[in-house]
Amino acid sequence: MTSHYKTTLKTFKMTDVSQLMQNLNISGSGHPWNQYYSSERSKKEPVGYKQLLSRCSLEQIQRFRNASEQLWLNAPRTTNSSQNERAQLLTSDLFPQGPFAYYSVAYKSRISLILTPVFNEVAAHDRLDLKIVILNKNARDTLNEGKVNLDDHPIGDVLCITKLQQNQTRQNIRRIDRIELKDVLTVHGKNFWEVCEFFPMGNDIIEKVITTPYIEVIKKDIIKGKRKQKRGKPDEKILMCVGSNMGNILMTTVFMPIIKPGQFISSLEQEHWLTVAKISPKLRTTNTYLPVVMDSTTAPEYVQKLFKDYQKAFAIRNRAGAYEALKIVVKHGSNGLRAIHDSKIDDNRYTTRIENYKRVEPFVFFTFKLIGASFTPPAMKWNRAVSVQITSPVCLPFVADVLGAHKDKMDLRVKARAPSHFFDEYILRDLKRCEISVKQRREVKKYEIDWDIKEGTNADKFIQAIYGGRSLVIPNIPKIPSIEIGGLQLLATQTRYAQLIAHEKVPALIGSSSFGCGKTAAIAAAALYAIKKIPEQIQMLTAVTNSAAVSIIEKLVQLDPKIRIVRIISPANMLQIPSTLLTRFDYPTVLFEHIEHIILREDAASDSHSYTIPEGLLKQMLYYIKKTQSTFGGSLTSERLRRLFIQAKNCNDGELLNYFMETRKPQIIVGTIQTIINSFSMSWRPFINMISTIQIDEASTVPRETLLQVVSLFPNSKYSLVGDYRQLSPYFEMDASKLLIDTAIGETLRDCVTQHLLPSVYFNGVFRFRPEITQQLGKLFYDSSLKSLYRPCHTEEKLATCEAWRLQRSNNFPMIFIDTIRSKARIRGQSLRNHQEATIVKNLVEHLVEFISTDDIAILCFYRAQMMELQNLSEDFGIHVGCVDSGQGREWPVCIICTTRTSLITDDQFVSNARRINVALSRSKHLNFILGNKQSFTQSNLWSDIIMTCLDAGTLVKSYEFNAILKSENPIDNDPQGYDDAYIDEEQIVEDEPENVDENGEE
Secondary structure, eight states: OOGGGGSOOOOOOHHHHHHHHHHHTOOSTTSHHHHHHHSSGGGTSOOOHHHHHTTSOHHHHHHHHHHHHHHHHHSOOSSOOOHHHHHHHHTSSSSTTHHHHHHHHHHTOTTTTSSOTTOOOOOBTTBOOOOOOOOBHHHHHHHHHTTOOOTTSTTOSBOOSOEESSSOHHHHSOOOOOOOGGGOEEEOHHHHHHHOTTOSSOGGGOSOEEEOOEEEEEGGGTSTTOOOOOTTOOOOEEEEESSSOHHHHHHHHTSOOOSOGGGHHHHHHHHOSSOOOOOOTTEEOOSOOOEEEEETTTSOHHHHHHHHHHHGGGGOOSTTHHHHHHHHHHHHHHHHHHHHHHHOOOHHHHHHHHGGGTTOOEEEEEOSOOBTTBOOOOHHHHOHHHHSOOOOGGGHHHHHHHTTOOTTTSOGGGGSSOOHHHIIIIISHHHHHTOOOHHHHHHSOGGGSOOOOOTTSHHHHHHHHHTTOOOOOOOOOOOOOOOEETTEEOOHHHHHHHHHHHOTTOOEEEEEEOTTSOHHHHHHHHHHHHHHHSTTSEEEEEESSHHHHHHHHHHHHHHOTTOOEEEOOOHHHHHHSOGGGOOTTBHHHHHHHHHHHHHHHHHHTGGGTOOOSOHHHHHHHHHHHHHHOTTGGGGOOOHHHHHHHHHOOOOOHHHHHHHHHHHHOOSEEEEEHHHHHHHHTTTTGGGGGGEEEEEETTGGGSOHHHHHHHHHHOTTSEEEEEEOTTSOOOOOOSOOOHHHHHHHTOOHHHHHHHTTOSOEEEEOEEOSSOHHHHHHHHHHHSTTOOEEOOOOOHHHHHHTTSTGGGGGTTTTOOEEEEEOTTOOEEEETTEEEEHHHHHHHHHHHHHHTTTSOGGGEEEEESSHHHHHHTHHHHHHHOOEEEESGGGTTOOEEEEEEEOOOOSOOOTTSGGGOHHHHHHHHTSEEEEEEEEEOGGGGTTOHHHHHHHHHHHHHTOEEEHHHHHHHHTOSSOOOSOTTOOOGGGOOGGGSOOOOOOOOOTTSOO
């Protein structure tokens, strides 16, 4: 690798920006753009760059272009091209009006790149919407190791560089080339406006804008066991960036010097601008867009094999096409699903588009998400670049050339998210033709799908049920009397569930639950009961999030403090998640304590020289202790052990795991479902046959392809799906045909219950709510099938003394609807916020914290912008503030629900989704506060029923009356920022997508 690769990439400095402002002379209030904003006309029509530019003189625009080009020319680059070559590039056909004009087409703003080419959000409705970078603690530690003190600077935390699946987060990212604060551009608050008054956005959007320099990490420091390099070849470097969007930065800095569109591929091959030939399968990145260029001759074997597997998708042309697609999904997960999307391209079009590239066949990946070792398919062969987000306009010439389109005619707005008609017309055309009815689908023989699962296994029976439509029949098992586990007397349904879990003739089971029914207690008790019946087998309990896994562990310990539990979690993940989500049963912690106990036992037996562990294994144990506690050797009394402690230089994690399982003999394994899949696909694989039963909590949100990965890993285990299919279903982020979604994502829990595919037990006794609210929600969502088992608690006694509680005392109906009359929702990016609603919430929280703990309060928002508006409550009081989706599976004594929207709401809109409303209303134990504009709900049948119920119960109150009841000194006037109603058009916003909740339990 030549020397110019070693140059640290830098972003523009504040001094460069300040100098540019002075040169342009546009910082004063007399600038035409500022005059436009202050004019009356600006309040009557939407803000857009066309209107702004129409009020600027040609001289001002040209001066701005020249300055931005000069700023770009002076920026450091990773290539060795001279400034003359860059100047020629600016005047070429590729950039007819310079880079500034070319960028402006994609970003819908003539001023979006004045500070740095890293701003990564496409403007919504001709308005620039900068992404606010929220940073975390882990990379703060990483930067501090690089001797960068952040405490005295307004940067806050720093976004994590990457996530590693194994325990290499701190020890492997240890060589960090120059990171200096002068390379970090930090602008926030009013200081930003002093520099850039002309940005077409409100002050509220700019809380923090951070762009950071690159971090060059030597590859051998990341990939364990790959330290040896071939003779004559230097270390390859993986370019990383502390920021929210790697690909945007890489594309704008590394791939910028493109001579002509037609030479893009050949230039990449000749210059090797960015070569990452061997990326570790253990390297994981989340929410990033990383372009990776690979030469087909040097690609790793697993990438080449994956590519060959993807090619099989071209053969999908028959009735069983969906099942062939499903096989790839099972094998490669979500990225396999995306491969199937892109495989449905007409052969003629495909041949025509890549005819000119046969001589050069590099793999060009525009990754939508890197999941494990799976990559999205090559852009050249699958046209991936257009169907997902294009990270930078500089790659558009290449994309346009591949697609046979002209760059000046391409609609660049599709780069943010491909429209649904793109998939329907070009990609899923043939797959849509093979859609078949449910009846025909049941007739498809099992042998048409190559599952690699033996016939007659539990996995085979499970698959036949959910895809073949064959109901799983179990023998008649007599019911047993109610049983007691750890002092907990189980209900009849919970006893029946535990009985079937432990029965050998039940290969699969459904635990259909409602909200607040003691589901966690039921699955924990069932696992403990099964251990008594089958003591030699291990029970496995999985959850979707780490917070749910912690709840399961707490219930297990409550029922049996002596039970041997191991929670599978990687050391890297332990560094990422909050300390509240860590337990003493986490595998790294348990392993350390177990090894420490063994070593101390050996040390105590040193006098008799009766060592029971081979020296090689003992050395590995000592090294494992040494990594965490370097001074441990001084506490040893045995000279032999002290000598081995000094000599220990490495350990084999697999051998330690084997020894741990043999000696510790865990009875229950707990973990998130994705962690279980990853772990038992690798180091834990030898113990697959030791797992007796797998209970999957919140199974309604688990995609079908994930369930199939579980059953394919554990073909002989028994499976239990527990959850509420009337609440949120699996979230799928792409547009696709109904058949593909039903096949690969699906709603397995709902199908199994409604079509009676698997034996099921229904938990309908509700402990969480008072009888009045249980009856109401049961009527709305559960066909009046719920039974109240509510028991008053101490928190309710505290609430009874507050003013807000008195609103429902007369009718004893704990659901209060606060009519935010005369409030107005405001567009923020592609979401909504409501200032008056936020003020009421703040007043209510200040009132409630005088009576109950902050841990007993949660704020659930339907729109993300409103959630961000209320985020300071989380910082000030420690109250949970999140989207409605993040609350599924959790509960709080008091919930405050923000609907935010003020325009007419119909049944087909996001905020009227029955499952989401069910989740929102069923999180509270004692009291629900619902904030919404009553007038806007008149067209929604479900919300109208809820409002009428509150009206009949006397718990509907107007916002100003409620504020008077709270005796709050904070007025609830409309938004003080002076937005006029002409700016507000809620019907133009894109409905918020469900907030993804990662396996850490964080939003």
